[in-house]
Amino acid sequence: MLALLFILFAGMAIGCALAVVAQRNPLYNAIALIGVFISLACLYVTLAAPFIAAVQVIVYAGAIMVLVVFVIMLLNVEHEERRRNRLKFLVPAAVVLAAVLIAEVAFMLVSVTNPPPAVSNIGLTGSIGAQLFTRYLLPFEITSILLLMAIVGAMTLARRGGLLSSDARLIPGVQQLPLSMVDPRAAPDDLRLVETDSSEEAARLLGVDPRDTERD
Amino acid sequence: MDTAIDIVLKFVAITVAFVVVLLVVAYTVLAERRVLGFIQGRLGPNRVGYGGILQPFADLLKFILKEDIIPDKSTRFVYSLAPVIATMAALMTMIVYPFGPEIRIPFTSITIPLVIAHFDVGLLYVLGITSVGVYGIALAGWSSNNKYSLMGGLRSAAQMISYELALGLSLSGVIMLAGTLDLAQIVDQQSAWHGIRWNIIYQPLGFVVYLIAAIAETNRVPFDLPEAETELVAGFHTEYSAMKFALFFLAEYINMFTVSMLATTLFWGGWNVPFIDLFLERGSFLFGLISALGFLFKVCVFLFIYIWLRGTLPRFRFDQLMSFGWKILLPLALLNIFITATLIYFVS
Numbered sequence A: 001m002l003a004l005l006f007i008l009f010a011g012m013a014i015g016c017a018l019a020v021v022a023q024r025n026p027l028y029n030a031i032a033l034i035g036v037f038i039s040l041a042c043l044y045v046t047l048a049a050p051f052i053a054a055v056q057v058i059v060y061a062g063a064i065m066v067l068v069v070f071v072i073m074l075l076n077v078e079h080e081e082r083r084r085n086r087l088k089f090l091v092p093a094a095v096v097l098a099a100v101l102i103a104e105v106a107f108m109l110v111s112v113t114n115p116p117p118a119v120s121n122i123g124l125t126g127s128i129g130a131q132l133f134t135r136y137l138l139p140f141e142i143t144s145i146l147l148l149m150a151i152v153g154a155m156t157l158a159r160r161g162g163l164l165s166s167d168a169r170l171i172p173g174v175q176q177l178p179l180s181m182v183d184p185r186a187a188p189d190d191l192r193l194v195e196t197d198s199s200e201e202a203a204r205l206l207g208v209d210p211r212d213t214e215r216d
Numbered sequence B: 001m002d003t004a005i006d007i008v009l010k011f012v013a014i015t016v017a018f019v020v021v022l023l024v025v026a027y028t029v030l031a032e033r034r035v036l037g038f039i040q041g042r043l044g045p046n047r048v049g050y051g052g053i054l055q056p057f058a059d060l061l062k063f064i065l066k067e068d069i070i071p072d073k074s075t076r077f078v079y080s081l082a083p084v085i086a087t088m089a090a091l092m093t094m095i096v097y098p099f100g101p102e103i104r105i106p107f108t109s110i111t112i113p114l115v116i117a118h119f120d121v122g123l124l125y126v127l128g129i130t131s132v133g134v135y136g137i138a139l140a141g142w143s144s145n146n147k148y149s150l151m152g153g154l155r156s157a158a159q160m161i162s163y164e165l166a167l168g169l170s171l172s173g174v175i176m177l178a179g180t181l182d183l184a185q186i187v188d189q190q191s192a193w194h195g196i197r198w199n200i201i202y203q204p205l206g207f208v209v210y211l212i213a214a215i216a217e218t219n220r221v222p223f224d225l226p227e228a229e230t231e232l233v234a235g236f237h238t239e240y241s242a243m244k245f246a247l248f249f250l251a252e253y254i255n256m257f258t259v260s261m262l263a264t265t266l267f268w269g270g271w272n273v274p275f276i277d278l279f280l281e282r283g284s285f286l287f288g289l290i291s292a293l294g295f296l297f298k299v300c301v302f303l304f305i306y307i308w309l310r311g312t313l314p315r316f317r318f319d320q321l322m323s324f325g326w327k328i329l330l331p332l333a334l335l336n337i338f339i340t341a342t343l344i345y346f347v348s
Helices: A002-022 A026-046 A050-075 A090-111 A125-133 A137-163 A199-206 A210-215 B002-039 B055-065 B076-096 B122-132 B134-143 B147-178 B183-189 B204-217 B242-267 B285-312 B318-347
Strands: A175-178 A193-196 B100-104 B111-114
Touching: A002 A026, A026 A050, A026 B076, A026 B122, A026 B134, A050 A125, A050 B122, A050 B134, A050 B147, A125 A137, B002 B055, B002 B076, B002 B242, B002 B285, B055 B242, B076 B122, B076 B134, B076 B242, B100 B285, B122 B134, B122 B147, B122 B183, B122 B242, B134 B147, B134 B242, B147 B183, B147 B204, B147 B242, B147 B318, B183 B242, B204 B242, B204 B285, B204 B318, B242 B285
Parallel strands: none
Antiparallel strands: A175 A193, B100 B111
């Protein structure tokens, strides 16, 4: 029974993973990746780790991939163009890494023979919680601080466009802007001018959404 | 052999639960139309059968017989996949809810639990499956190749991400009180003292936040921006017709139902009916039946609140929706966790 389920979900995972690589349409890639995450979650359930399975679905399938799909929809990315010449050196690297991975799996299959303990409650919520808040408290806290830093960093990056005052206006047509307004690395008193074609481009260079300033 | 019987029994249980749920959902639609009619001073559908009780079947027949139109410029595969994802995600949460206590079948010694799957992480399972449901709407909006659909899909994705946080955090208080994620155990803990142990008494703030976030999660009035008909025609399902539209419709109502079941299970004592264990023996058939009916009654009260709100409130503006979710609801949920944690620390 378990073996059947394993074959089913492992097959689904591999099939979806192949689709992630093979599909050209970015949205299909994303859907296939969601499929991989969900089949992995099913595998975790068969391995008596329901907590990890639920978290896998909530965090990866339910949150991160929603953001990815959201961005793909928002930008309306069309089919990816074939770029034959770039990144060619990655092909041999991929072959070598795949060989290492296969060798590792083969080694595991040959050398590890002792069966895992039949009954275990390591995967249950209570034991995970107890371990997280006692034995692994420090790594847990460090991870959360890391995530907090990432959030603050993202906020800082997203707010860079807020350098303009709230009553700034965009003027349509060709315009010239001081370099210090366009390039954050330029000295503040660098008044060399930069020319842009349209207000949209100027807005893009300044990192503001043109609709934001036009609205009021 | 035993596992085979087990599997067959599970399939029977799932089928029964699905049929009951779909029937309740069908009649929720009818109740919504009648109650809305009543609120707006008209009759609503009352012609098919006595007082309109056959209306849901007439609707279903109409959906089946209509022409199924797939727009020429749509992405066919995703277009057909989206309603399936929406409905499947809505139905899949059904298996972890405890509909009632264990009951003994009359004249035998067989006891059956009125819950399909006993799951250590039942609550997380519900949250996870609910969060997958957003793909149905988002992909429908994208694949229709229609700007109104796309706007609806984007709005819905943004809205569901925002309110999922408040929803999850509002449940944390209950989890901290219960010390488990197993829905059956959470209900069991609320069974003593004839209703005094119901979590609503200890988690009023959490319940209010949950109720608001849940209405937003199900895209219902006053948070129905993904399908705001005055601005987006019908939002993400503008291009859908016939059974594909019916599936989205179904998913929305099943989601209302599951969200109401979660509210009942976590805050209003689940299947516990106050004072009946004074008269009836726990575990007897009648006890189980009354408990299950009590559960259904509480869920129906929530469904009525949904309909009532739809007849009463105007729609939010999108920026209001976002700032309400992030600046009011989320801090309130965090405050609830803080208060609960403090109280637990000092009381125990």
